[in-house]
Amino acid sequence: MIKNSKRTSQRKMEHLMIAKGEGIDLSANESWFSYVRLLHNPLLDTSPDNVDLTWNFLGYELNAPLVIEGMTGGHKVTMRINESLAEAAQSVGVAIGVGSQRAGLSDGSVIDTYSIVRKKATEVPVIANLGISHILGRNGLDNAKKAVEMIDADALAIHLNPLQEILQPEGSTDFTNSLISIRDVIRELDVPIIVKEVGSGISHDVADLLKEVGVNIIDVAGSGGTSWSLIEGRRSPEGSIKRKASERFADWGIPTPLAIMEISDLNLTIIGSGGVRSGLDAAKCIALGANAAGAARPFFIRAIEKGPAGVENELRSLIFEMRTAIFLTGSLTPDQLRLTHKYLLTDPLKSLIDERHIFI
Numbered sequence: 001m002i003k004n005s006k007r008t009s010q011r012k013m014e015h016l017m018i019a020k021g022e023g024i025d026l027s028a029n030e031s032w033f034s035y036v037r038l039l040h041n042p043l044l045d046t047s048p049d050n051v052d053l054t055w056n057f058l059g060y061e062l063n064a065p066l067v068i069e070g071m072t073g074g075h076k077v078t079m080r081i082n083e084s085l086a087e088a089a090q091s092v093g094v095a096i097g098v099g100s101q102r103a104g105l106s107d108g109s110v111i112d113t114y115s116i117v118r119k120k121a122t123e124v125p126v127i128a129n130l131g132i133s134h135i136l137g138r139n140g141l142d143n144a145k146k147a148v149e150m151i152d153a154d155a156l157a158i159h160l161n162p163l164q165e166i167l168q169p170e171g172s173t174d175f176t177n178s179l180i181s182i183r184d185v186i187r188e189l190d191v192p193i194i195v196k197e198v199g200s201g202i203s204h205d206v207a208d209l210l211k212e213v214g215v216n217i218i219d220v221a222g223s224g225g226t227s228w229s230l231i232e233g234r235r236s237p238e239g240s241i242k243r244k245a246s247e248r249f250a251d252w253g254i255p256t257p258l259a260i261m262e263i264s265d266l267n268l269t270i271i272g273s274g275g276v277r278s279g280l281d282a283a284k285c286i287a288l289g290a291n292a293a294g295a296a297r298p299f300f301i302r303a304i305e306k307g308p309a310g311v312e313n314e315l316r317s318l319i320f321e322m323r324t325a326i327f328l329t330g331s332l333t334p335d336q337l338r339l340t341h342k343y344l345l346t347d348p349l350k351s352l353i354d355e356r357h358i359f360i
């Protein structure tokens with residue numbers, strides 16, 4: 001057990017070291033959000049201060065519809081990163097997730113690297129996190145309950161990450177019974193489940209199946225941001241089959257704006273994430289149908305480089321830009337922007353939307 005948990009903890013560190021470096025963020029080359037334009041309205045009747053960004057989520061009233069996506073925990077050095085992220089989430093008033101709690105399930109000595117988040121973020125939603133492979137089988141429900149208890153979480157995010165597991169040198173690739181396991185956990189768990197991807201997106205059909213078993217919150221985590229294909233690839237030797245495949249599958253998946261639009265008619269709470277790099281991107285997520293936007297890597301980098309103040313600054317910058325964009329469309333709330341279709345699409349996104357028969 002301990003041997004396993006050491007390996008998990010070591011893997012997590014390798015992920016963080018690679019994620020910190022260059023060449024794994026697809027948004028640096030192409031942002032799918034650049035194919036969305038918000039419709040400008042110059043004839044306004046109020047001031048930006050009157051734009052109300054309040055978001056009611058998981059029983060909390062937040063200052064903005066933003067989520068610091070689940071990233072880390074499970075290794076001593078991640079404690080400081082989670083502490084910085086949590087302090088900033090608390091001070092700005094946004095939701096925050098922890099990274100996969102797999103290590104915490106098998107090694108009690110790293111639990112504080114996760115629970116620091118609840119300790120610092122007392123008045124915002126804190127989201128637990130497990131991969132789908134940890135809720136499959138006999139221990140699934142038990143793992144889910146322990147992950148929630150470990151950090152006194154307000155929800156549990158279950159991440160679906162088949163591409164990552166396939167390319168991971170030591171990945172778990174048997175996903176038999178995924179949907180019924182999610183259903184079973186939902187039936188017994190006291191907090192809501194969020195189903196998320198990790199950078200390949202969720203389609204309409206998949207979201208529909210998830211909804212049928214009781215999932216009400218989906219975080220699309222589409223392609224166009226951090227590429228887990230590239231991150232896992234770097235952990236395999238150069239010239240190896242997995243390394244080669246990781247390059248080919250680097251941008252595999254459903255681009256975030258498309259993923260949001262795919263599921264926008266399902267009456268779910270949608271978090272738009274995957275390549276969100278500005279408040280303007282966040283506003284575009286909302287215009288396309290999301291209730292909130294989330295980002296991971298930008299906060300991770302700020303936490304490492306500048307601690308809590310850096311993360312807080314990044315959040316405030318996102319909020320300023322989101323407020324500005326919402327105001328300039330003539331909307332007073334994110335909901336108003338979401339319900340009034342104030343956007344234009346250009347190719348290649350426009351053709352994908354047509355191809356998928358998404359009716360706007």
Ligand SMILES: Cc1cc2nc3c(=O)[nH]c(=O)nc-3n(C[C@H](O)[C@H](O)[C@H](O)COP(=O)(O)O)c2cc1C
Pocket residue numbers: 015016019069070071072098099100129157158159196197198199221222224225226273274275276294295296297298300
């Ligand atoms: C450093 C790092 C670690 C991550 N670890 C996890 C994780 O443990 N569990 C998870 O569900 N997603 C994890 N993710 C994925 C993010 O939650 C998010 O879905 C995805 O990276 C898209 O966001 P981005 O493009 O803004 O980075 C991680 C992302 C980063 C950058």
